[in-house]
Amino acid sequence: MTDTLTAEGLTIARGGRLLIDSLDLSLAEGSITALTGPNGSGKTTAAWCLGLYDLDFMGTVAIDGVASTHMSPRDIRRAHRTRIILQPQNLLLEDSWTVDATLRHAAWALGLPRRQRKPRASEALDRVGITQIAGSRTGLLSGGERMRVALARTLLMEEPRLVILDEPTAGADDELTSLVTDAMEEWNDASAAVLVATHDPGIIKRADHRVDL
Structure with missing residues:
Protein backbone atom coordinates (compact mmCIF):
# COMPACT_ATOMS: atom_id res chain seq x y z
CA MET A 1 0.00 0.00 0.00
CA THR A 2 1.31 3.44 -0.95
CA ASP A 3 1.95 5.73 2.01
CA THR A 4 -0.10 8.92 2.18
CA LEU A 5 3.04 11.07 2.24
CA THR A 6 6.59 10.23 1.27
CA ALA A 7 9.57 12.54 1.19
CA GLU A 8 12.95 11.55 -0.21
CA GLY A 9 16.02 13.71 0.15
CA LEU A 10 13.98 16.73 1.27
CA THR A 11 16.43 19.61 1.46
CA ILE A 12 15.41 23.13 2.41
CA ALA A 13 17.55 26.25 2.61
CA ARG A 14 16.48 29.75 3.55
CA GLY A 15 18.59 32.92 3.53
CA GLY A 16 21.72 30.97 2.74
CA ARG A 17 21.18 28.66 5.71
CA LEU A 18 20.55 24.94 5.35
CA LEU A 19 17.50 24.06 7.46
CA ILE A 20 16.71 20.50 6.36
CA ASP A 21 19.33 18.24 4.85
CA SER A 22 18.18 15.19 2.89
CA LEU A 23 15.21 14.21 5.07
CA ASP A 24 13.50 10.92 4.23
CA LEU A 25 10.01 10.51 5.66
CA SER A 26 7.00 8.27 5.16
CA LEU A 27 3.56 8.78 6.70
CA ALA A 28 1.19 5.84 6.48
CA GLU A 29 -2.53 6.39 6.46
CA GLY A 30 -4.05 6.20 9.91
CA SER A 31 -0.82 7.23 11.62
CA ILE A 32 0.29 10.15 13.77
CA THR A 33 3.85 11.45 13.44
CA ALA A 34 5.44 14.03 15.73
CA LEU A 35 7.93 16.37 14.08
CA THR A 36 10.19 17.62 16.84
CA GLY A 37 13.31 19.72 17.30
CA PRO A 38 14.50 22.94 18.90
CA ASN A 39 13.24 26.35 17.83
CA GLY A 40 14.84 27.31 14.55
CA SER A 41 15.38 23.72 13.45
CA GLY A 42 13.00 24.11 10.50
CA LYS A 43 9.85 22.39 11.75
CA THR A 44 7.48 25.04 10.42
CA THR A 45 9.22 25.34 7.06
CA ALA A 46 9.30 21.56 6.70
CA ALA A 47 5.59 21.35 7.53
CA TRP A 48 4.71 23.89 4.84
CA CYS A 49 6.86 22.11 2.26
CA LEU A 50 5.54 18.64 3.13
CA GLY A 51 2.00 19.96 2.67
CA LEU A 52 2.98 21.52 -0.69
CA TYR A 53 2.11 25.00 0.55
CA ASP A 54 5.75 25.98 -0.04
CA LEU A 55 7.42 24.43 -3.09
CA ASP A 56 10.85 25.97 -2.55
CA PHE A 57 12.70 22.76 -1.74
CA MET A 58 14.90 20.11 -3.29
CA GLY A 59 14.15 16.42 -3.23
CA THR A 60 10.84 14.67 -3.72
CA VAL A 61 7.54 15.00 -1.87
CA ALA A 62 4.74 12.70 -2.99
CA ILE A 63 1.11 12.52 -1.92
CA ASP A 64 -0.52 9.12 -2.39
CA GLY A 65 2.35 8.15 -4.66
CA LEU A 86 -2.63 22.72 7.32
CA LEU A 93 -6.60 34.82 10.87
CA GLU A 94 -7.94 38.07 9.42
CA ASP A 95 -8.38 40.27 12.49
CA SER A 96 -11.20 42.36 11.01
CA TRP A 97 -13.39 39.32 10.26
CA THR A 98 -15.81 37.80 12.70
CA VAL A 99 -15.34 34.21 13.79
CA ASP A 100 -18.41 33.17 11.80
CA ALA A 101 -17.19 34.96 8.67
CA THR A 102 -13.81 33.28 9.03
CA LEU A 103 -15.36 29.82 9.13
CA ARG A 104 -17.79 30.48 6.30
CA HIS A 105 -15.03 31.86 4.10
CA ALA A 106 -12.93 28.77 4.84
CA ALA A 107 -15.89 26.56 3.92
CA TRP A 108 -16.17 28.44 0.62
CA ALA A 109 -12.42 28.07 -0.01
CA LEU A 110 -12.74 24.33 0.51
CA GLY A 111 -15.42 24.21 -2.15
CA LEU A 112 -18.26 23.15 0.11
CA PRO A 113 -21.69 23.63 -1.45
CA ARG A 114 -23.37 26.88 -0.41
CA ARG A 115 -26.12 25.12 1.54
CA GLN A 116 -23.54 23.28 3.64
CA ARG A 117 -21.30 26.19 4.60
CA LYS A 118 -23.32 27.70 7.41
CA PRO A 119 -24.28 24.42 9.14
CA ARG A 120 -20.75 23.02 8.81
CA ALA A 121 -19.27 26.21 10.25
CA SER A 122 -21.77 26.15 13.12
CA GLU A 123 -20.96 22.50 13.84
CA ALA A 124 -17.22 23.19 13.92
CA LEU A 125 -17.65 26.16 16.25
CA ASP A 126 -19.80 24.06 18.56
CA ARG A 127 -17.19 21.29 18.61
CA VAL A 128 -14.48 23.64 19.87
CA GLY A 129 -16.81 25.45 22.27
CA ILE A 130 -16.86 28.97 20.81
CA THR A 131 -20.38 29.30 19.43
CA GLN A 132 -20.99 32.16 21.85
CA ILE A 133 -18.29 34.33 20.22
CA ALA A 134 -19.25 33.64 16.60
CA GLY A 135 -20.04 37.32 16.05
CA SER A 136 -16.79 38.63 17.56
CA ARG A 137 -13.88 39.84 15.47
CA THR A 138 -10.93 37.50 15.66
CA GLY A 139 -8.55 40.39 16.40
CA LEU A 140 -10.33 40.97 19.72
CA LEU A 141 -10.05 37.37 20.92
CA SER A 142 -7.63 35.86 23.41
CA GLY A 143 -4.83 33.65 22.22
CA GLY A 144 -6.66 30.51 23.27
CA GLU A 145 -9.85 31.60 21.53
CA ARG A 146 -7.93 32.30 18.33
CA MET A 147 -6.40 28.83 18.48
CA ARG A 148 -9.90 27.37 18.80
CA VAL A 149 -10.99 29.32 15.71
CA ALA A 150 -8.04 27.87 13.80
CA LEU A 151 -8.88 24.35 14.96
CA ALA A 152 -12.53 24.80 13.96
CA ARG A 153 -11.38 25.94 10.51
CA THR A 154 -9.19 22.83 10.19
CA LEU A 155 -12.11 20.60 11.11
CA LEU A 156 -14.13 21.83 8.13
CA MET A 157 -12.41 19.62 5.56
CA GLU A 158 -14.29 16.39 4.92
CA GLU A 159 -12.18 13.25 5.01
CA PRO A 160 -8.69 14.75 4.61
CA ARG A 161 -5.89 12.41 3.61
CA LEU A 162 -3.13 14.48 5.24
CA VAL A 163 -3.51 16.77 8.26
CA ILE A 164 -0.58 18.98 9.25
CA LEU A 165 -0.67 20.78 12.59
CA ASP A 166 2.04 23.28 13.51
CA GLU A 167 2.35 23.71 17.29
CA GLU A 186 -10.72 11.13 14.84
CA TRP A 187 -8.52 11.88 11.82
CA ASN A 188 -6.43 8.85 12.73
CA ASP A 189 -9.50 6.61 12.92
CA ALA A 190 -10.65 7.95 9.54
CA SER A 191 -7.33 6.81 7.98
CA ALA A 192 -5.78 10.26 7.59
CA ALA A 193 -2.06 10.67 8.11
CA VAL A 194 -1.43 13.30 10.79
CA LEU A 195 1.84 15.22 11.07
CA VAL A 196 2.28 17.41 14.16
CA ALA A 197 5.16 19.84 14.60
CA THR A 198 5.33 20.09 18.36
CA HIS A 199 7.23 20.42 21.62
CA ASP A 200 4.30 19.01 23.61
CA PRO A 201 5.39 15.86 25.53
CA GLY A 202 1.81 14.57 25.59
CA ILE A 203 1.44 14.84 21.82
CA ILE A 204 4.85 13.27 21.28
CA LYS A 205 3.96 10.37 23.58
CA ARG A 206 0.69 9.77 21.70
CA ALA A 207 2.36 9.77 18.27
CA ASP A 208 3.05 6.51 16.49
CA HIS A 209 6.32 7.86 15.14
CA ARG A 210 8.73 10.66 15.97
CA VAL A 211 11.03 12.53 13.59
CA ASP A 212 13.67 14.78 15.17
CA LEU A 213 15.12 17.69 13.24
Whole structure:
Protein backbone atom coordinates (compact mmCIF):
# COMPACT_ATOMS: atom_id res chain seq x y z
CA MET A 1 0.00 0.00 0.00
CA THR A 2 1.31 3.44 -0.95
CA ASP A 3 1.95 5.73 2.01
CA THR A 4 -0.10 8.92 2.18
CA LEU A 5 3.04 11.07 2.24
CA THR A 6 6.59 10.23 1.27
CA ALA A 7 9.57 12.54 1.19
CA GLU A 8 12.95 11.55 -0.21
CA GLY A 9 16.02 13.71 0.15
CA LEU A 10 13.98 16.73 1.27
CA THR A 11 16.43 19.61 1.46
CA ILE A 12 15.41 23.13 2.41
CA ALA A 13 17.55 26.25 2.61
CA ARG A 14 16.48 29.75 3.55
CA GLY A 15 18.59 32.92 3.53
CA GLY A 16 21.72 30.97 2.74
CA ARG A 17 21.18 28.66 5.71
CA LEU A 18 20.55 24.94 5.35
CA LEU A 19 17.50 24.06 7.46
CA ILE A 20 16.71 20.50 6.36
CA ASP A 21 19.33 18.24 4.85
CA SER A 22 18.18 15.19 2.89
CA LEU A 23 15.21 14.21 5.07
CA ASP A 24 13.50 10.92 4.23
CA LEU A 25 10.01 10.51 5.66
CA SER A 26 7.00 8.27 5.16
CA LEU A 27 3.56 8.78 6.70
CA ALA A 28 1.19 5.84 6.48
CA GLU A 29 -2.53 6.39 6.46
CA GLY A 30 -4.05 6.20 9.91
CA SER A 31 -0.82 7.23 11.62
CA ILE A 32 0.29 10.15 13.77
CA THR A 33 3.85 11.45 13.44
CA ALA A 34 5.44 14.03 15.73
CA LEU A 35 7.93 16.37 14.08
CA THR A 36 10.19 17.62 16.84
CA GLY A 37 13.31 19.72 17.30
CA PRO A 38 14.50 22.94 18.90
CA ASN A 39 13.24 26.35 17.83
CA GLY A 40 14.84 27.31 14.55
CA SER A 41 15.38 23.72 13.45
CA GLY A 42 13.00 24.11 10.50
CA LYS A 43 9.85 22.39 11.75
CA THR A 44 7.48 25.04 10.42
CA THR A 45 9.22 25.34 7.06
CA ALA A 46 9.30 21.56 6.70
CA ALA A 47 5.59 21.35 7.53
CA TRP A 48 4.71 23.89 4.84
CA CYS A 49 6.86 22.11 2.26
CA LEU A 50 5.54 18.64 3.13
CA GLY A 51 2.00 19.96 2.67
CA LEU A 52 2.98 21.52 -0.69
CA TYR A 53 2.11 25.00 0.55
CA ASP A 54 5.75 25.98 -0.04
CA LEU A 55 7.42 24.43 -3.09
CA ASP A 56 10.85 25.97 -2.55
CA PHE A 57 12.70 22.76 -1.74
CA MET A 58 14.90 20.11 -3.29
CA GLY A 59 14.15 16.42 -3.23
CA THR A 60 10.84 14.67 -3.72
CA VAL A 61 7.54 15.00 -1.87
CA ALA A 62 4.74 12.70 -2.99
CA ILE A 63 1.11 12.52 -1.92
CA ASP A 64 -0.52 9.12 -2.39
CA GLY A 65 2.35 8.15 -4.66
CA VAL A 66 2.18 11.21 -6.91
CA ALA A 67 5.25 13.45 -6.74
CA SER A 68 4.74 17.20 -6.53
CA THR A 69 6.82 17.57 -9.70
CA HIS A 70 4.10 15.65 -11.54
CA MET A 71 1.33 17.84 -10.15
CA SER A 72 0.19 21.02 -11.87
CA PRO A 73 -0.62 24.16 -9.85
CA ARG A 74 -4.27 23.26 -10.40
CA ASP A 75 -3.67 19.76 -9.02
CA ILE A 76 -2.05 21.20 -5.90
CA ARG A 77 -4.88 23.68 -5.38
CA ARG A 78 -7.37 20.84 -5.68
CA ALA A 79 -5.41 18.81 -3.13
CA HIS A 80 -5.56 21.75 -0.72
CA ARG A 81 -9.32 21.85 -1.10
CA THR A 82 -9.98 18.15 -0.74
CA ARG A 83 -7.07 16.14 0.71
CA ILE A 84 -4.44 18.23 2.51
CA ILE A 85 -5.14 20.63 5.38
CA LEU A 86 -2.63 22.72 7.32
CA GLN A 87 -3.16 24.50 10.63
CA PRO A 88 -0.31 27.04 10.76
CA GLN A 89 1.42 28.12 13.94
CA ASN A 90 0.71 31.79 13.23
CA LEU A 91 -2.98 30.86 12.61
CA LEU A 92 -3.38 33.27 9.64
CA LEU A 93 -6.60 34.82 10.87
CA GLU A 94 -7.94 38.07 9.42
CA ASP A 95 -8.38 40.27 12.49
CA SER A 96 -11.20 42.36 11.01
CA TRP A 97 -13.39 39.32 10.26
CA THR A 98 -15.81 37.80 12.70
CA VAL A 99 -15.34 34.21 13.79
CA ASP A 100 -18.41 33.17 11.80
CA ALA A 101 -17.19 34.96 8.67
CA THR A 102 -13.81 33.28 9.03
CA LEU A 103 -15.36 29.82 9.13
CA ARG A 104 -17.79 30.48 6.30
CA HIS A 105 -15.03 31.86 4.10
CA ALA A 106 -12.93 28.77 4.84
CA ALA A 107 -15.89 26.56 3.92
CA TRP A 108 -16.17 28.44 0.62
CA ALA A 109 -12.42 28.07 -0.01
CA LEU A 110 -12.74 24.33 0.51
CA GLY A 111 -15.42 24.21 -2.15
CA LEU A 112 -18.26 23.15 0.11
CA PRO A 113 -21.69 23.63 -1.45
CA ARG A 114 -23.37 26.88 -0.41
CA ARG A 115 -26.12 25.12 1.54
CA GLN A 116 -23.54 23.28 3.64
CA ARG A 117 -21.30 26.19 4.60
CA LYS A 118 -23.32 27.70 7.41
CA PRO A 119 -24.28 24.42 9.14
CA ARG A 120 -20.75 23.02 8.81
CA ALA A 121 -19.27 26.21 10.25
CA SER A 122 -21.77 26.15 13.12
CA GLU A 123 -20.96 22.50 13.84
CA ALA A 124 -17.22 23.19 13.92
CA LEU A 125 -17.65 26.16 16.25
CA ASP A 126 -19.80 24.06 18.56
CA ARG A 127 -17.19 21.29 18.61
CA VAL A 128 -14.48 23.64 19.87
CA GLY A 129 -16.81 25.45 22.27
CA ILE A 130 -16.86 28.97 20.81
CA THR A 131 -20.38 29.30 19.43
CA GLN A 132 -20.99 32.16 21.85
CA ILE A 133 -18.29 34.33 20.22
CA ALA A 134 -19.25 33.64 16.60
CA GLY A 135 -20.04 37.32 16.05
CA SER A 136 -16.79 38.63 17.56
CA ARG A 137 -13.88 39.84 15.47
CA THR A 138 -10.93 37.50 15.66
CA GLY A 139 -8.55 40.39 16.40
CA LEU A 140 -10.33 40.97 19.72
CA LEU A 141 -10.05 37.37 20.92
CA SER A 142 -7.63 35.86 23.41
CA GLY A 143 -4.83 33.65 22.22
CA GLY A 144 -6.66 30.51 23.27
CA GLU A 145 -9.85 31.60 21.53
CA ARG A 146 -7.93 32.30 18.33
CA MET A 147 -6.40 28.83 18.48
CA ARG A 148 -9.90 27.37 18.80
CA VAL A 149 -10.99 29.32 15.71
CA ALA A 150 -8.04 27.87 13.80
CA LEU A 151 -8.88 24.35 14.96
CA ALA A 152 -12.53 24.80 13.96
CA ARG A 153 -11.38 25.94 10.51
CA THR A 154 -9.19 22.83 10.19
CA LEU A 155 -12.11 20.60 11.11
CA LEU A 156 -14.13 21.83 8.13
CA MET A 157 -12.41 19.62 5.56
CA GLU A 158 -14.29 16.39 4.92
CA GLU A 159 -12.18 13.25 5.01
CA PRO A 160 -8.69 14.75 4.61
CA ARG A 161 -5.89 12.41 3.61
CA LEU A 162 -3.13 14.48 5.24
CA VAL A 163 -3.51 16.77 8.26
CA ILE A 164 -0.58 18.98 9.25
CA LEU A 165 -0.67 20.78 12.59
CA ASP A 166 2.04 23.28 13.51
CA GLU A 167 2.35 23.71 17.29
CA PRO A 168 -1.42 23.26 17.82
CA THR A 169 -1.12 23.16 21.63
CA ALA A 170 1.56 25.80 22.22
CA GLY A 171 0.31 27.83 25.19
CA ALA A 172 -2.99 25.93 25.20
CA ASP A 173 -4.91 25.05 28.35
CA ASP A 174 -5.88 21.47 29.19
CA GLU A 175 -9.31 21.76 27.56
CA LEU A 176 -7.94 22.99 24.23
CA THR A 177 -5.19 20.38 24.31
CA SER A 178 -7.85 17.73 24.79
CA LEU A 179 -9.82 19.10 21.82
CA VAL A 180 -6.71 18.86 19.65
CA THR A 181 -5.88 15.32 20.71
CA ASP A 182 -9.50 14.22 20.22
CA ALA A 183 -9.44 15.66 16.70
CA MET A 184 -6.17 13.87 16.00
CA GLU A 185 -7.70 10.59 17.10
CA GLU A 186 -10.72 11.13 14.84
CA TRP A 187 -8.52 11.88 11.82
CA ASN A 188 -6.43 8.85 12.73
CA ASP A 189 -9.50 6.61 12.92
CA ALA A 190 -10.65 7.95 9.54
CA SER A 191 -7.33 6.81 7.98
CA ALA A 192 -5.78 10.26 7.59
CA ALA A 193 -2.06 10.67 8.11
CA VAL A 194 -1.43 13.30 10.79
CA LEU A 195 1.84 15.22 11.07
CA VAL A 196 2.28 17.41 14.16
CA ALA A 197 5.16 19.84 14.60
CA THR A 198 5.33 20.09 18.36
CA HIS A 199 7.23 20.42 21.62
CA ASP A 200 4.30 19.01 23.61
CA PRO A 201 5.39 15.86 25.53
CA GLY A 202 1.81 14.57 25.59
CA ILE A 203 1.44 14.84 21.82
CA ILE A 204 4.85 13.27 21.28
CA LYS A 205 3.96 10.37 23.58
CA ARG A 206 0.69 9.77 21.70
CA ALA A 207 2.36 9.77 18.27
CA ASP A 208 3.05 6.51 16.49
CA HIS A 209 6.32 7.86 15.14
CA ARG A 210 8.73 10.66 15.97
CA VAL A 211 11.03 12.53 13.59
CA ASP A 212 13.67 14.78 15.17
CA LEU A 213 15.12 17.69 13.24
